[in-house]
Amino acid sequence: MPANHPDAPMSATEEEHRRELFDAMKPVQLMLGSWRGTTQKEVGDFKGLDHSSWVWDLKTDRHQPAMVTLSDASPYIRSGRLTYLPDRKIFQLTAVDPDGVARTLEGTYSQQPETFTGEDRQPHTKYKLELTQVDPPNQRDQWQLVFNQQENNRYLLEVAKKRGARFLRMDTVATQREGTSFAKSDEGYGQKECVISGGLGTIQLSHKGKSYWVCCTGCKAAFEEDPETWIAAYEKKKAK
Structure with a gap:
């Protein structure tokens, strides 16, 4: 079986690549599950609502696993694929907006993951993952996204566009986990x-x-x- 065949056994180097990827993405795995988001700015006469879910995709490219998301209502990310590139030590997100435009964004933590005790006396994690579009057709359409994890059950998606030499925030989506509490660690x-x-x-x-x-x-x-x-x-x- 050829080495590049999708079902071919993984080499030791490839196994190490995958393990480094999973280790780097452990904090980001807090986003696994279903979420409900509300935009800060109005979409029409109301705030925009977003129902999204994140799961691991280990089949599309088993040598480069990724967390994927789908939403039928998001004003910014209708589908996305988030992974980590060990050779470059960066995160990469491929996102498709409601108009079908695909964008590749790359970056790393602007605020490193930090564990703290929440009001529920459980360990929670916060961080800021900042990703900037690397393939903009022009500077006026260059996006920057920040996943601002506030606690295990809540994160902000901060959306900015390039204006001159700076990125200016155009919206923030306040996102809350649907369902029961999801503690990063618990008994057992x-x-x-x-x-x-x-x-x-x-x-x-x-x-x-x-x-x-x-x-x-x-x-x-x-x-x-x-x-x-x-x-x-x-x-x-x-x-x-």
């Missing part, structure tokens, strides 16, 4: 580590009589398709 977190991403496991699966955890439906689908490969990589990681 070590036993709930996602066998694929290393994040907090929220879905329990079974294989050959043993139980494993995954963090989202994307990891669940990948595990069920090829459990032996993911378990072997997970056991190898734990043995180090």
